[in-house]
Amino acid sequence: xxxxxxxxxxxxxxxxxxxLAVAHRELDVFGGLVLGxxxxxxxxxxxxxxxxxxxFWVDDPNYVWAAVIASVGAFFVGRFSRSSYLLLLxxxxxxxxxxxxxxxxxVLSMHLGPLVAVIMGVLTAIGGGLARDVLAGRRxxxxxREIYATPILLGCSLYVLLRRYAPDFAFSGVxxxxxxxxxxxxxxxRGLQMPTWLTRGAHTxxxxxxxxxxxx
Amino acid sequence: xxxxxxxxxxxxxxxxxxxLAVAHRELDVFGGLVLGxxxxxxxxxxxxxxxxxxxFWVDDPNYVWAAVIASVGAFFVGRFSRSSYLLLLxxxxxxxxxxxxxxxxxVLSMHLGPLVAVIMGVLTAIGGGLARDVLAGRRxxxxxREIYATPILLGCSLYVLLRRYAPDFAFSGVxxxxxxxxxxxxxxxRGLQMPTWLTRGAHTxxxxxxxxxxxx
Amino acid sequence: xxxxxxxxxxxxxxxxxxxLAVAHRELDVFGGLVLGxxxxxxxxxxxxxxxxxxxFWVDDPNYVWAAVIASVGAFFVGRFSRSSYLLLLxxxxxxxxxxxxxxxxxVLSMHLGPLVAVIMGVLTAIGGGLARDVLAGRRxxxxxREIYATPILLGCSLYVLLRRYAPDFAFSGVxxxxxxxxxxxxxxxRGLQMPTWLTRGAHTxxxxxxxxxxxx
Numbered sequence: 001x002x003x004x005x006x007x008x009x010x011x012x013x014x015x016x017x018x019x020l021a022v023a024h025r026e027l028d029v030f031g032g033l034v035l036g037x038x039x040x041x042x043x044x045x046x047x048x049x050x051x052x053x054x055x056f057w058v059d060d061p062n063y064v065w066a067a068v069i070a071s072v073g074a075f076f077v078g079r080f081s082r083s084s085y086l087l088l089l090x091x092x093x094x095x096x097x098x099x100x101x102x103x104x105x106x107v108l109s110m111h112l113g114p115l116v117a118v119i120m121g122v123l124t125a126i127g128g129g130l131a132r133d134v135l136a137g138r139r140x141x142x143x144x145r146e147i148y149a150t151p152i153l154l155g156c157s158l159y160v161l162l163r164r165y166a167p168d169f170a171f172s173g174v175x176x177x178x179x180x181x182x183x184x185x186x187x188x189x190r191g192l193q194m195p196t197w198l199t200r201g202a203h204t205x206x207x208x209x210x211x212x213x214x215x216x
Numbered sequence: 217x218x219x220x221x222x223x224x225x226x227x228x229x230x231x232x233x234x235x236l237a238v239a240h241r242e243l244d245v246f247g248g249l250v251l252g253x254x255x256x257x258x259x260x261x262x263x264x265x266x267x268x269x270x271x272f273w274v275d276d277p278n279y280v281w282a283a284v285i286a287s288v289g290a291f292f293v294g295r296f297s298r299s300s301y302l303l304l305l306x307x308x309x310x311x312x313x314x315x316x317x318x319x320x321x322x323v324l325s326m327h328l329g330p331l332v333a334v335i336m337g338v339l340t341a342i343g344g345g346l347a348r349d350v351l352a353g354r355r356x357x358x359x360x361r362e363i364y365a366t367p368i369l370l371g372c373s374l375y376v377l378l379r380r381y382a383p384d385f386a387f388s389g390v391x392x393x394x395x396x397x398x399x400x401x402x403x404x405x406r407g408l409q410m411p412t413w414l415t416r417g418a419h420t421x422x423x424x425x426x427x428x429x430x431x432x
Numbered sequence: 433x434x435x436x437x438x439x440x441x442x443x444x445x446x447x448x449x450x451x452l453a454v455a456h457r458e459l460d461v462f463g464g465l466v467l468g469x470x471x472x473x474x475x476x477x478x479x480x481x482x483x484x485x486x487x488f489w490v491d492d493p494n495y496v497w498a499a500v501i502a503s504v505g506a507f508f509v510g511r512f513s514r515s516s517y518l519l520l521l522x523x524x525x526x527x528x529x530x531x532x533x534x535x536x537x538x539v540l541s542m543h544l545g546p547l548v549a550v551i552m553g554v555l556t557a558i559g560g561g562l563a564r565d566v567l568a569g570r571r572x573x574x575x576x577r578e579i580y581a582t583p584i585l586l587g588c589s590l591y592v593l594l595r596r597y598a599p600d601f602a603f604s605g606v607x608x609x610x611x612x613x614x615x616x617x618x619x620x621x622r623g624l625q626m627p628t629w630l631t632r633g634a635h636t637x638x639x640x641x642x643x644x645x646x647x648x
Contacts, residue, residue, distance in 0.1 A: 023416055025359060026359070026361070026415065026416065027358065027359055027415070027416060028361050028410035028414050028415045028416075029410070029414045029415075030358075030365050030366050030369065030410070031357075031358035031359060031360075032416070034358055034365075035358060045266065049265055049266070049481055050477065050481070050487050050490065051487075051490060052486060052487070052490075054268060055266050055267075055268070058266065058267060058268075058328055058332055061329055061331040061332065064331055064332075064335065065331070075416065078416060112490055113493055115493040115496055115497070116490055116493065116496075119496065130567060134350055134566055134567065135346060135350065135356050135358055136356075136358065136359060137355055137356065137359060139569055140567050140568075140569065141463075142459065142462075142463035142466055142467060142567055142568065143457060143458070143459055143463060143568060143569060144463075145458070145460050149462050149466075150462050153462065194460035194461070194462070198460050198461045199458065199459070199460045199461075200455055200458065200459060200460075200464070200507065200510060239632055241575060242575070242577070242631065242632065243574065243575050243631070243632060244577050244626035244630050244631045244632075245626075245630045245631075246574075246581050246582050246585065246626070247573075247574035247575060247576075248632070250574055250581075251574060261482065265481055265482070270484060271482050271483075271484070274482065274483060274484075274544055274548055277545055277547040277548065280547055280548075280551065281547070291632065294632060350566055351562060351566065351572050351574055352572075352574065352575060353571055353572065353575060
């Protein structure tokens, strides 16, 4: 199986988990289609816009077809058994790791520097899900303690470090992917959350209402 | 009346319906102005960014003026009679159809393929409204059963099909616009919603809370 | 102190106030980091995408470091005394004024016209905060009566007017910044809100539910 096939599989899995995350709310097939496609392609689209590259799916519509077919399929299947849903969660974690490494690699090959590479790795992995949540009126993962993005951040940092000293793409890529997927898989398996010392509880700022806006 | 005048009228109508959709909430004139302009120009802006074209209103500020004047006007007039509000809804559907065909045509003329043309037609027609709803904290149309985007999707698909076999822009454009506007007009007139077999009701996914996040 | 140092300070202040605005909600350090960085860099990123310029922080990662360090610092410090919080509010108003003038100047130097210059000044000043609020699920400032963006709009308009007749950048810039900061400082100090004649109260549109969607 080529890297290209992996990317198609990753796109389809992102679309499926994207639709399932909102499928417990009332929505029609068009809404499901758009939200699945946004979840699957949104992160890479933002990345390409910011680094000034042509948007990847405009040149290769296969990505769109993978996202469209997977979204509509997930919309109509809808209920998954607990075991196949868990399998999807692991595949989603694997796909996020692959996309993050591919994005960081793309940025490094454009000589845009290691910091931008890490940011774009994270943005590619979580940007689509954030856009999907915003469009669906759903609390984003930024406001939860779910361990989803932290493995990506650590893995991309490891990747750019390794690439500085060991320019071998394959070796660094496999190691970073293994770290990201391993960390995420443990988090899924054990239901881990961010530890409390890395979390802030609810407390009120002085002189602000519930939304943090200034009081008159 | 030239196609250019139609576009100015469409922009103004998008701005007016954009402001009216949020005018029942508390907001000041600046908020109304921004939301109206976003509703009117947001979809085309996203389209141009993604296809790598210069953003249309940066080159021609008349679009901005049309949106600004219409937004501020709608903010202060605010209450429309039932009949003029209905007229606006029909005009909005007509504007969406025109913008969708113009966008699909722009993409085809850049040789970016029929699938991208359909996507950009839909994005141009609904992107501004989605951005407006997100900024206003309003449920987006993706999470409703309103029949707004489905006619656009069908009309753009028809348009790219017709253009493949009948390269005459005018004929294909008029037919697609008629389909989109006719379908939308019937939906407004009869208060149609997406049929239930194309809609998913509320049901809970296993092991997820109300927002679909993983439970610990 | 160079203009460059001012910009780094402004970026850091935007990140700090960006984190503090959401710090009363439950979020972990990764969420705080992303929201702070989005608040600090989001407005300028949107501006550069729309005017077709390379995104500023891709070329100069110092902006990213300033935002990252300030965000993580603000996340862990969290509670500020009332006086240092007020100082931050004033600094934030000053930073917004500086960024707005810098953005308007950038657009004028690219010969994109005065209207685009005003829009980009406002977008640069408020775009990051809007994106942060949307990602945090917070009511945006568009839906409040806070006087934050109106001084920016007036100041940018003054700036492009002055530049038309007095091409001296420094003079026009200082005057516009003084207007913007002065107006905002008075609004902070006196807790001003938009006057009611520029605000619309809650009222129901005919035939629409609470979200303004068409009723069946």
